[in-house]
Amino acid sequence: MITAQDAETVGGLISAAGGSSFGQALDLLTKSCAEFDMSCAFAFSLRAEPKVVHDGYSATVDRRALRSYLRGAYLLDPFYSASISGRPEGLWRMRDLAPDGFYESEFMASREVHPCISDEAGTLVEEIGFLVRLTGEHTATYSLMRNRGGQPFCSEEFAALAALTPIVAASLQRHWQLTHAADNVETPVRADAEQVFQEVFGSVLTPAQHAVTKLILRGHSSLSIAEHLGIAEGTVKIHRSNIYRRLEISSQSELFQMFINYLAK
Missing domain, CATH: 3.30.450.80 (Transcription factor LuxR-like, autoinducer-binding domain)
Structure with a gap:
C-alpha cells in the first residue's frame, strides 16, 4: 500500500x-x-x-x-x-x-x-x-x-x-x-559524435589504429579489444606499439593526456 x-x-x-x-x-x-x-x-x-x-x-x-x-x-x-x-x-x-x-x-x-x-x-x-x-x-x-x-x-x-x-x-x-519539444533535437550537432576521436588522432593514425585507440581509452584490455575487433591479442599489442610510436608517446597515460588536452582547449 x-x-x-x-x-x-x-x-x-x-x-x-x-x-x-x-x-x-x-x-x-x-x-x-x-x-x-x-x-x-x-x-x-x-x-x-x-x-x-x-x-x-x-x-x-x-x-x-x-x-x-x-x-x-x-x-x-x-x-x-x-x-x-x-x-x-x-x-x-x-x-x-x-x-x-x-x-x-x-x-x-x-x-x-x-x-x-x-x-x-x-x-x-x-x-x-x-x-x-x-x-x-x-x-x-x-x-x-x-x-x-x-x-x-x-x-x-x-x-x-x-x-x-x-x-x-x-x-x-x-x-x-x-x-x-520545441527543439530540433534530430538535427545532428556533428555527423558522428565519435568525430571527436578523429579530431584528436585521425590524421595520424590508420583506421585500424583509430579503432584500437578508442577501445584503449574506454578501458578495454588487449584481450577485450581483440574480442571486440575480431583480431588476435598479439595484433592488438602491435597496434598499441605502433599507436604510441606514431603519436610520439610511450604510455597509455600519455595517450589519455592527449585526449583530455584536446577537450580542455
Whole structure:
C-alpha cells in the first residue's frame, strides 16, 4: 500500500516536470529508497552532443570537468555506450556495463574530465543508473553516486530503486517532452559524435589504429579489444606499439593526456 508521503513525493515529481525543480523532485523520490551523494541525468544520442537534463553534482564539482565531459569525454563513459547500443531500460550498475579494464583506466580516476571524480570526497565508491528511452534517438541516463567513505548500494537498495523504474521513466520522458519539444533535437550537432576521436588522432593514425585507440581509452584490455575487433591479442599489442610510436608517446597515460588536452582547449 502506498503511503501518504509516497503519494506526495510522486505528486510533486509530476508537478515538477518541465520546470527547474524537476531534478530535485526526482532525487527526492529515489532518496526514499536509498541515500546517495550526487546525481545527474544526461540525454545521449549517437549523432549529437549530450544534453544535461539534471545537474545534481555537489557545489564542489569542478565545472571545467563537466565542460570537458560534454565536449567529448562522455564518449568514454560506459553509460553513454550503453545508451547508444540498445541496452534494455532499467537500473544498471556501472560495473555491469564497464569494460574489463575500466576501473584501472585514466578516465575513471581523472579529475579533469570526469565530473563525479572532481568532488572533494574523491573517488567514487559506486555509480548506478537508470536507462530510459526518450523521443527520437535520445536515451536518458539518470545516475546515482556514492563517494569514497560510503558503501556500495546493497541488493535491497538496488531492488527498491529498480522498482521505481516505471515512475522514473515516465517522469523523465514527460520532462523531456516539455523541455525539448520545441527543439530540433534530430538535427545532428556533428555527423558522428565519435568525430571527436578523429579530431584528436585521425590524421595520424590508420583506421585500424583509430579503432584500437578508442577501445584503449574506454578501458578495454588487449584481450577485450581483440574480442571486440575480431583480431588476435598479439595484433592488438602491435597496434598499441605502433599507436604510441606514431603519436610520439610511450604510455597509455600519455595517450589519455592527449585526449583530455584536446577537450580542455
